[in-house]
Amino acid sequence: MKQGKLYLIPITLGDSAPLEVLPISNKRAIEEIDHYIAENEKTARAFIKRLSSGKAQGDLHFEQLNKFTEPTILPEFLNPCLEGHDIGLMSEAGCPGVADPGADIVRIAHQKGIQVVPLVGPSSILLALMASGLNGQRFAFNGYLPIESADRKKAIKQLEKKSREEDQAQIFMETPYRNDKMVGDLIKFLHPETMLCIATDITLESEQIKTRSIAEWESNLWDLNKRPTIYVIQA
Template sequence: MKGKLYLIPTTLGENEPLEVMPYSVRKMVELIDHYIVENEKTARRFIKKITPKKSQPSLVMMKLDKYADELETRTYLDVCEQGISVGLLSEAGVPAVADPGATIVKLAHEKGIQVVPLVGPSSILLALMASGMNGQSFAFNGYLPIDKGERKKAIKELERLSKERNQSQIFIETPYRNEKMFSDLKATLTPQTRLCIAADITLPDEYIKTYTIADWKRQQPDLHKRPAIFIIHKE
């Protein structure tokens, strides 16, 4: 029998794993010794935190980052043919969503390996849940362009789509550029468009607010270097 690929969620910050995910995640981490990870150091720290007694020397870590060799990564699931299961770990939240792990999941399907997603915190869905915006129709757009002119064009296009389709438009930004993004949103969107900002989700200093752009112009939240989700909707 082939091993399986388990999609193992991690925390969105330095909180206790079992505060934000079910005990079943810990049980699977206790059983699995082969992991595909972006960063070995943070992966080992998470595993140690959720299962303190697990033997660290027994762990096999396979790197999946922007420097990973594509031919090598295609061998990462070979152990599944021997009945050994593999865990795919994200750096934060759930694997394969806004995460390079999607390539491994695709490979598993190609090889006929069962994919098992485990329950854990998704910043995208948690932000949408708390935004008060349309949860029946929404789109996740990843990162917007870095160039200021192109970014403003993208913002206007997302605003147009949100009105045309009655669709919540979700996107993210590198934390150190959050404040520039916030300024561009205030300068580009129409006053009636609603904007939700959800930062440090599930952490003690969690911040989730939805206002119109007109109201946001009277607000100045501290977003610097805080992982954040942005959602806009024009009705």
């Protein structure tokens, strides 16, 4: 029996119309796939409906993958591929497998010899770097920084030092409701000449992306509260 494939299906970064930021080939893939692995079945179904309104929701099968999913059952999620069915892997926003638990499924697919097919779509991490004007040849993504103040200060200082010593842009993110605290800490702990890009609401109508020195940011901040944001620094 011919195996199915694992399609990595990007999701829009907000409420923008899917076909404004996704290629039509993604719509075609969803129209052919009935088996999905997603962080949240409800939001995944809503996205599929927006992208392909005529698709029969009753035919869809979902496995839920999030931080509460028991790792030992992940291989079972790929059984439809072994039975000849394609599977679509989705995150809540952006590209699955990047800053996303879907990477575990992709690793298991490779182990099982299942073909992995990444589809084109928005990555807030890459889009922020593209728009930053900072080093796109040497960069690192660092996920979330520590929450505790002393640990966060240490992490910020370490990233700045690494950026300076290795000429490397450092990318990271924060939970939206903690953005204001993050920016305050960056201004407080980074050198005034260190460059900081703040990229907010990427691909949405409310998108704001600016790169300034820390000294310039002190008097030029916008409201970041509860808005998805990526940060890029370069010393």
